[in-house]
Amino acid sequence: MATFTPSAEQAQAIQCASDMVIVARPGSGKTSVLSCKVRSLVSGLRRHQGVIAISFTNKASDELERRCKADAFDVKGSFFGTIDDFCLREIVFPFTRQLMPVAAPAKTVKVMELPEAVRLMLPATPIQSGTVANTTEFLPFLQAALALGFVPLETVGMLARYVIEQSPACQNYLVARYRAVYIDEYQDSGYFQHQLFLKLKSLGLTAIAVGDSDQSIYGFAHKDSRYLIELTVPGSGFAHFAITTNFRSHPSINDFALRLLDPNHPIAPTSDMRVLIKTVDGHQGAMGAWLDTSIPNLMRFYQVAAASRVAILCRHQHSARLIADHIGLAHHLVEESPFQAAPAAEASLFSDMLRLRFDQQLTAEALIERSGATKLAANERRALRRALLSCRSCLDSDLVATVLNAATCLLGQQPSAEGAVELGVVCGDPEKLRRLQSSSFDAVQIMTLHKAKGLEFDLVFHVDLYDHVIPKRTYPPGQYGVFFEHEIQCLNLHYVGVTRAVKACVLMTSNFRINGQGDVKNGAPSQFIGRNGANATPIFW
């Protein structure tokens, strides 16, 4: 924190004490600005008070918390976590029982994991079309689930918004405990997250939203940048700030990225263009071979100190897997969870405990915080910490039993039989286990563009830039011509990919591609290549 000297734009956003929305371009220092704001507000609060700081992922939340706590700064009673964590821990679990019977201990499950009799009570209105106005249609379903101790994951936002509206005790608690609410990545907010944010503002908390509609990439999950845009409209009740300077990327990368979005963005002439393009002969397999020799060369040329500062970003997981299979350099493939059958809450708990074994940065304390088990006596907390840390230190042969024991301590009950069986399968399969290992070793990172959100790398290889892939074509019945599916979301993904790069970004295509079904197709270049005259320098070697 001591080394952060805010720019004029950043300083204005830090100083503003009212409800506000900050539109922040990639690399513009929003995490630095947010941590300054949290620290300045928290210093004036009492010990039990704090702020609510919501991030999009646990990883982003851990980073914000780490920066806020730098130099042993006391964040007092502040909450750091995702929106679902907040809704569950601070609203749903403590206050729902005042409104309807909830069997203890309550746990989260996916709708499809609920007993059929409960699922049949879902109204005709799909959950994703739920609103504050039609929440009553969902109440019989919610009551039936809660009576059995189940909180349906897909309805957490709806339930939290309902509870906060109906429970004066919940409102009083939130107002007494929290002075402000910050939500990051607001462009990927859903309807109920937006409603909850507005409700907290109406209760008197200072409300601060940060986001960038050009980085909206979760439209497929019913997230919508219009909620961010609504806050920027005059009369919305939010002061509007923009932080625009990209401190992360080389100027030629920044110009290139902005030109993709805006045909009028001027590109400064340069003899040092850091966006390059390579077309490989062959398919993704040949790309792997090309990367084997090119990555070390480019690392030397751009003075990249560690392989972990290099990323290969793909549109789809199958492409990431193909490249990983064909690359000889030490690499870490970021994969989907290996748990498919265990109930969602157990899958996430088991994953966290296994990550604790492999990731020395992760702490038992972070897992206790994340689980919401915060009101523990000192001896209970010590015992829980010990049980969790055994997952790190136990022998491989004791891993399943140790994780089950730690999960039982944290859940307050034994995990399900299905969960226990799948845990055994995952622990016995080195490939599945590897998915939970963070790269503590120095390795090139391979992941999808969605997983790269919020991250930065010195050297980025942005692959999968094919026609039919990014953007994906669609064929509306009875219409002729070229049409794209969710073209703006695809463009945003491309923009997110390019702006992850600090020193250089290599766009990649190949003249053949293997699709998700394993078929070999012609690999024509993406329509985004050369868009608006944003031209990359070709690599001919």
Ligand SMILES: Nc1ncnc2c1ncn2[C@@H]1O[C@H](COP(=O)(O)OP(=O)(O)OP(=O)(O)O)[C@@H](O)[C@H]1O
């Ligand atoms: N005022 C500043 N002066 C110099 N460097 C800065 C300044 N503000 C931020 N940076 C640097 O810019 C980089 C990006 O900052 P940060 O990670 O906070 O960006 P971000 O806006 O959260 O990024 P994104 O939205 O793309 O994930 C970091 O390396 C940070 O140290």
